[in-house]
Amino acid sequence: MKKELRKTFKNANLSVDMRVLYAKEVQESTVVELKKEVRRFGHLFSRPPLLALILLGSDGASVTYVSNKRKLGDEIGIEHRDFFLPEETSESELLSLIDSLNGDDSVDGILVQLPLPKHISEEKVISRISHEKDVDGFSPYNMGLLALGEEALVPCTAKGIMTILEYYKVPLSGKSVTIIGRSNIVGRPLSLLLSKKGVDATVTLCHSKTKDLERYTKDSDVVIVAVGRPKYFDSSMAKNDAVVIDVGITRVSDSSRKRGYRIEGDVDFSSFENTDAMVTPVPGGVGVMTVTSLMENLLKAAFLRKGVEA
Ligand code: GUN
Secondary structure, three states, rough: OOOOOOOOHHHHHHHOOOOOOHHHHHHHHHHHHHHHHHHHHHHHOOOEEEEEEHHHHHHOHHHHHHHHHHHHHHHHHEEEEEEEEOOOOOOHHHHHHHHHHHHHOOOOEEOOOOOOOOOOOOOHHHHHHEEEEEEEEEEOOHHHHHHHHOOOOOOOOHHHHHHHHHHHHOOOOOOEEEEEEEEEEEOHHHHHHHHOOOOOEEEEOOOOOOOOHHHHHHHEEEEEEOOOOOOEEEHHHOOOOOEEEEEEEEEEEEEOOOOEEEEEOOOOHHHOOEEEEEEEOOOOOOOHHEEEHHHHHHHHHHHHHHHOOO
């Protein structure tokens, strides 16, 4: 570990010896490119790329995520059309809205914020979005392309994690990577991205039924933790110089905060103090890149629909 690459964590008065993989600087460099691409699209097609954002109900976390998407969209200059619908919206109403957006040539990308209320089938809704406009990359079509190692719209959190690893030049070829969590949003697509030709990591995908998890994590160069349980993973479960990616963003009640909660990751960040590990912080880590990757996907979808290479 090169000494000059080490950073001091600025929050919580911690002085830590590990490297902190801040996502803000990764985002800043990506945003510069995104703004250029938005301008290029505007010059070619006399309009900005357009994202349709659909949110049902008022779940606090979902409202925050959608608001972050709108904010970054405004910053890079895309247009967004927002559909904030009541929780009671029926499945057929939602499917009709998706049909009309699929058929609207001015719409380049469609995002339905998950989770959906229980009376609506997420699979049905996701499958209904035209694969060309599927900026979340959750459709069977895009997941299928990803599984085949072909060019696809890739789920944003998984894509964002790959961007962080690439930005910080984390070696992956021939390295062992353990992913904890096999969701369709993060773990499964990430396992495909990391094991594909050209990236060449050896991937272990662990889940709730995995026996003796530490057998895998302690032997891994990179560990990606996506379980949704605060402080689930600590330094006793990892190699001293592991790269640890924290995907958790759980709201924990905290009366000392004005908003009544704080955000906690799946990784016990301070346990990595005085190790040679590299760890993503929460907040300021993977979550930042999820939104950034969405904008990359929107640009890609917008150009592809016009038959132009992104
Ligand atoms: N809910 C949690 N993560 C995501 C995401 O990446 N996309 C959508 N649409 N909903 C989510």
